[in-house]
Every structure is written in C-alpha cells, then in structure tokens.
Amino acid sequence: MIEHRPFESLGRFENDWLSARYHFSFAGYDDPARRGLGKLLVWNDDTIEPRRGFAPHGHRDMEIITYVREGAITHQDSLGNAGRTEAGDVQVMWAGSGIMHSEMNVESEETKIFQIWIETAEPGIAPGWAASEFPKGERSGELVVLASGSGEQGALPIHQDARILAATLKPGQSVTYRPQPGKSAYLVPAVGQVKVEGEGASFSAKARDGVAMADVEAVELTAEDQSEILIAEVPA
Known part of the structure; x- marks a missing residue:
C-alpha cells in the first residue's frame, strides 16, 4: 500500500500565533482513516509566529522528534x-515517566517545524x-538515519524499534528506499517535489x-526540484 495524502487534505488548526496541519488525527481533528500508522501517532506541520510558541506543558511515554524546516526552535x-x-537539524525528547x-520561536521570523510522535516501547x-x-552535505543523494532505536552511529536515540531518515536530492537525483521487514513508513518532502x-x-x-x-518492498524517489525528504519508519 502506498497512499498519497496531499497537503490540502490534512487536518488544520489556526490561531493568532500557530498555523498547524495534521497528517493524523490530533486534538480536535479526528479522521477515522488517519489515526496513526503503526507506532507513528502524530505528524504535525507547524508554523509558529515570531516570539511565540508552546508554553510549558507535559508529556509521558512518548518519543517526540522535532525537525526544523525553517528558522529555529x-x-x-x-x-x-x-x-x-x-533549520535542517533535529531534536528528540523521550517523555518517559514524565517531563x-x-x-518557543524566539526569532524575529516565522519558524516551521515537523513534530513527530512515536509510541514508546519502554514506558x-x-x-x-x-x-x-x-549538515546537508551528509544527506546529499542518500538517506541518512537521524534518529533510531537501534543505536546507529551518529543517530539520536529513541526508545522504539523505529528510525527517522532524511536526504537532500538535486533535481533528477534518485534514491531507493527499502523499509526494514515488518515496518511501515511515512514520507514527507520538507522542501521541493519528488516522484x-x-x-x-x-x-x-x-x-x-x-x-x-x-507492506512495501522498495520505493524509488526522484527529485523533480531541489528537494529535502524526511521518513519515519516504524513497527507496523
């Protein structure tokens, strides 16, 4: 199964400082057909106004990955x-017993981030x-693991048998993505357009x-523009 979910079809939330799009059911947006993908529960696309952001709040037993598309968080x-x-970098927070x-976007311009929540395997x-x-040079033309529960060298730690992968692709450049056995995956181009x-x-x-x-063996991804892609690979 490969399903294309156009940006225009995503759930949405707007207030005076946040413009959010939800790839999966979240908060007041509930789509029975989009209640996570395996252990991947949330993929939010947030645009945060300058000098604003998410005030202190709590989480438990969740692996939360933040990928910055533009600006800084x-x-x-x-x-x-x-x-x-x-922008282009990543942070992870394992909420565990509670945190x-x-x-906050403390910058003078908008910040754009992806927030990815994966169910933990270690409550x-x-x-x-x-x-x-x-650095983007390390991702040029190949998929690089940014976060992983398997201890890959250089990857940030998460507590689930999952991976976050990224790549930058020049126009016409291709990469073949082969999910690990028993894994589902969710791909979002952060920049550009890919076939x-x-x-x-x-x-x-x-x-x-x-x-x-x-249930996919291999997918060919070809950049139609200068592109940057992000993939969450999780237990099905």
Whole structure:
C-alpha cells in the first residue's frame, strides 16, 4: 500500500500565533482513516509566529522528534535541558515517566517545524532530550538515519524499534528506499517535489504532502526540484 495524502487534505488548526496541519488525527481533528500508522501517532506541520510558541506543558511515554524546516526552535524542560535547533537539524525528547517542556520561536521570523510522535516501547523510563546538527552535505543523494532505536552511529536515540531518515536530492537525483521487514513508513518532502514510484504507484508528492507506506518492498524517489525528504519508519 502506498497512499498519497496531499497537503490540502490534512487536518488544520489556526490561531493568532500557530498555523498547524495534521497528517493524523490530533486534538480536535479526528479522521477515522488517519489515526496513526503503526507506532507513528502524530505528524504535525507547524508554523509558529515570531516570539511565540508552546508554553510549558507535559508529556509521558512518548518519543517526540522535532525537525526544523525553517528558522529555529528553542527548547527548555524540567530537567534543565535547553537548546536551540536550527533549520535542517533535529531534536528528540523521550517523555518517559514524565517531563515538562516548552518549544518557543524566539526569532524575529516565522519558524516551521515537523513534530513527530512515536509510541514508546519502554514506558516509565527516565525522560531525556538530545539534539544534533546534520549538515546537508551528509544527506546529499542518500538517506541518512537521524534518529533510531537501534543505536546507529551518529543517530539520536529513541526508545522504539523505529528510525527517522532524511536526504537532500538535486533535481533528477534518485534514491531507493527499502523499509526494514515488518515496518511501515511515512514520507514527507520538507522542501521541493519528488516522484514516488513503486508497488504499482506513480505520482508526484510536493512539499508538505504525506505518503503512507505499508507492506512495501522498495520505493524509488526522484527529485523533480531541489528537494529535502524526511521518513519515519516504524513497527507496523
């Protein structure tokens, strides 16, 4: 199964500082056909106005990955962690037994982020947070693991048998994605447009569209523009 989910079909929320699109049911948006994909529960596309953001609030037993598309996000939490994550980089927070945190745009321009929530495999563990820079050169023309529960070198830790992968592709450049056995995957181009081909499917996914994949052996991804893609691979 490969399903294209155009950006225009996503759930939405708007207030005076946040413009959000929901790839899966979240908060007041409920679509019975889009209640997660395996252990992937949330993929939110948030645009945050300058000097605004998510005030301190709590989570438990969730792996929360934040990928910055544009601008920067500043994190603070009840463990004393603090950090600023810039465009193209990623942070992870494992909520474990409970953590309070804020995510603020302290910049003078809009910040655009993806927030990805994956159900943990280790409830009740000590919470934590980590962030890392991933220079775009390292992702040119190939998929690189940004976060993983399998301990890949250089990847940020999460507590689930899942991976977050990313790549940058020049126009005409292709990469073949092969999910690990027993895994589903969700692809979103952060920038540009890619052609998706495989399992009888062939379509173009533009920036911020979603592509759900289950029981797939291989998918060919070809950039139609300068593109940056992100994939969450999770237990089905």
